[in-house]
Amino acid sequence: xxxxxxxxxxxxxxxxxxxxxxxxxxxxxxxxxxxxxxxxxxxxxxxxxxxxxxxxxxxxxxxxxxxxxxxxxxxxxxxxxxxxxxxxxxxxxxxxxxxxxxxxxxxxxxxxxxxxxxxxxxxxxxxxxxxxxxxxxxxxxxxxxxxxxxxxxxxxxxxxxxxxxxxxxxxxxxxxxxxxxxxxxxxxxxxxxxxxxxxxxxxxxxxxxxxxxxxxxxxxxxxxxxxxxxxxxxxxxxxxxxxxxxxxxxxxxxxxxxxxxxxxxxxxxxxxxxxxxxxxxxxxxxxxxxxxxxxxx
Amino acid sequence: xxxxxxxxxxxxxxxxxxxxxxxxxxxxxxxxxxxxxxxxxxxxxxxxxxxxxxxxxxxxxxxxxxxxxxxxxxxxxxxxxxxxxxxxxxxxxxxxxxxxxxxxxxxxxxxxxxxxxxxxxxxxxxxxxxxxxxxxxxxxxxxxxxxxxxxxxxxxxxxxxxxxxxxxxxxxxxxxxxxxxxxxxxxxxxxxxxxxxxxxxxxxxxxxxxxxxxxxxxxxxxxxxxxxxxxxxxxxxxxxxxxxxxxxxxxxxxxxxxxxxxxxxx
Numbered sequence: 078x079x080x081x082x083x084x085x086x087x088x089x090x091x092x093x094x095x096x097x098x099x100x101x102x103x104x105x106x107x108x109x110x111x112x113x114x115x116x117x118x119x120x121x122x123x124x125x126x127x128x129x130x131x132x133x134x135x136x137x138x139x140x141x142x143x144x145x146x147x148x149x150x151x152x153x154x155x156x157x158x159x160x161x162x163x164x165x166x167x168x169x170x171x172x173x174x175x176x177x178x179x180x181x182x183x184x185x186x187x188x189x190x191x192x193x194x195x196x197x198x199x200x201x202x203x204x205x206x207x208x209x210x211x212x213x214x215x216x217x218x219x220x221x222x223x224x225x226x227x228x229x230x231x232x233x234x235x236x237x238x239x240x241x242x243x244x245x246x247x248x249x250x251x252x253x254x255x256x257x258x259x260x261x262x263x264x265x266x267x268x269x270x271x272x273x274x275x276x277x278x279x280x281x282x283x284x285x286x287x288x289x290x291x292x293x294x295x296x297x298x299x300x301x302x303x304x305x306x307x308x309x310x311x312x313x314x315x316x317x318x319x320x321x322x323x324x325x326x327x328x329x330x331x332x333x334x335x336x337x338x339x340x341x342x343x344x345x346x347x348x349x350x351x352x353x354x355x356x357x358x359x360x361x362x363x364x365x366x367x368x369x370x371x372x373x374x
Numbered sequence: 375x376x377x378x379x380x381x382x383x384x385x386x387x388x389x390x391x392x393x394x395x396x397x398x399x400x401x402x403x404x405x406x407x408x409x410x411x412x413x414x415x416x417x418x419x420x421x422x423x424x425x426x427x428x429x430x431x432x433x434x435x436x437x438x439x440x441x442x443x444x445x446x447x448x449x450x451x452x453x454x455x456x457x458x459x460x461x462x463x464x465x466x467x468x469x470x471x472x473x474x475x476x477x478x479x480x481x482x483x484x485x486x487x488x489x490x491x492x493x494x495x496x497x498x499x500x501x502x503x504x505x506x507x508x509x510x511x512x513x514x515x516x517x518x519x520x521x522x523x524x525x526x527x528x529x530x531x532x533x534x535x536x537x538x539x540x541x542x543x544x545x546x547x548x549x550x551x552x553x554x555x556x557x558x559x560x561x562x563x564x565x566x567x568x569x570x571x572x573x574x575x576x577x578x579x580x581x582x583x584x585x586x587x588x589x590x591x592x593x594x595x596x597x598x599x600x601x602x603x604x605x606x607x608x609x610x611x612x613x614x615x616x617x618x619x620x621x622x623x624x625x626x627x628x629x630x631x632x633x634x635x636x637x638x639x640x
Contacts, residue, residue, distance in 0.1 A: 227492070228490060228491055229489070231492075235468070239470045240464075240467065242465055243465065243466055244468075245449055246453050247535070248450050248453035
């Protein structure tokens with residue numbers, strides 16, 4: 078039971094990040110490596126502001142920080158025409174120094190004595206708050222982001238990921254659309270980092286290493302359950318995927334012989350296999366044809 | 375409506391493969407004119423369209439649209455008043471979005487408000503109305519993803535996207551060339567009706583010479599980045615495909631060569 082509750086809490090908090098990853102990975106069709114930096118950026122800003130005694134302010138501050146990081150990546154990509162993957166890597170690398178300075182030069186910061194949002198809710202114990210707040214934030218973000226992608230600007234962003242030429246020919250500024258999308262995406266990712274920092278009671282820069290793969294795994298697992306349908310379903314499936322991912326990880330750490338530090342490797346393998354599925358299918362199809370079968374299957 | 379003055383476009387300037395695609399080209403279109411453009415391979419037809427749309431800037435010369443100098447305007451700004459349909463049906467629509475979403479995106483250039491919900495109810499009624507004029511049954515498939523439509527249906531949607539807010543200039547770049555003959559005729563029919571109904575100033579590239587002579591109000595033949603012939607009215611009515619071929623050979627001392635050109639009379 079404890080296992081399940083823990084994974085629901087973490088799954089929802091990381092689910093906010095999965096929403097951000099869904100925007101870059103599925104809607105813009107660009108895997109955005111800024112994620113690794115902006116998650117840690119949210120983590121650091123949240124920890125720093127919380128330790129100054131403002132745990133609530135820490136959340137919008139972290140979101141703004143993440144959005145700024147996204148804007149930089151978007152700018153590098155659209156204005157300076159740097160390759161999408163490289164733009165993300167550049168921002169991510171730069172953020173490493175920024176995050177260290179935010180944490181005062183050390184790679185981690187403890188919040189044991191500080192007041193976090195989880196201790197602030199009246200009538201709720203800290204433990205209950207750790208369940209209620211993730212539900213609240215995940216649903217709030219999910220609702221807002223679904224609404225956002227039903228607006229005109231949201232539709233433009235979807236179109237940019239689908240057929241950029243056509244959007245330009247419809248007199249819409251594709252660069253601006255992309256920058257806004259990266260801002261929203263990384264703002265969500267940073268918010269997730271901010272909540273995680275307060276949830277865990279400490280911020281550790283290295284916890285963002287490989288976080289993109291965790292987000293991708295969530296999106297892919299969600300799609301395995303729901304299929305690839307509309308954007309609205311996509312966002313819901315990303316959060317559900319994050320929940321499932323956390324539960325699998327929790328089970329794995331509990332029962333498998335693998336030590337905890339092998340988790341990222343497991344995630345990486347899951348993502349690689351899931352992304353390779355179309356290639357496997359094609360290979361199987363060719364093999365069948367070669368044997369003289371038909372491709373009816 | 376459109377005024378192109380001394381347009382020069384040179385590709386790969388200063389290299390051995392330097393190529394002058396537009397050579398001091400001058401062209402003037404009156405409002406409501408429907409000009410068909412023909413020419414051999416590499417005559418500069420598509421370059422002309424790209425220059426007008428702002429895909430690239432001219433090396434020299436000026437372009438005016440409705441009195442406004444658009445020579446240095448970026449592509450997406452020009453797109454507010456210029457509609458363009460490409461040969462490739464994949465190019466003009468977003469495949470994973472529905473018909474109504476695609477249309478809403480195009481329609482928004484007149485109404486754009488970033489945070490209003492789209493597509494709006496009012497819009498949808500308008501789209502349904504306009505689509506039903508095409509008689510393709512598309513008005514009942516508004517929530518279908520465009521990627522599931524046939525090439526002809528996609529071109530029809532693209533054409534509506536370009537004209538839902540009547541543009542000052544409509545550019546058709548062999549927009550029926552990738553379709554089967556029956557569908558091509560259907561799309562051509564829709565095109566003519568739309569252009570007529572909204573009195574759109576239009577330029578259409580075609581490889582079908584007899585279509586070029588029978589469609590629209592004026593025909594321009596391009597060659598080596600220049601305009602070779604420009605005919606309208608009675609002169610154009612009397613001209614046959616054979617006449618055009620002969621005129622080309624005498625003035626250029628070579629045969630008209632376009633591997634996709636249809637030279638036969640229909």
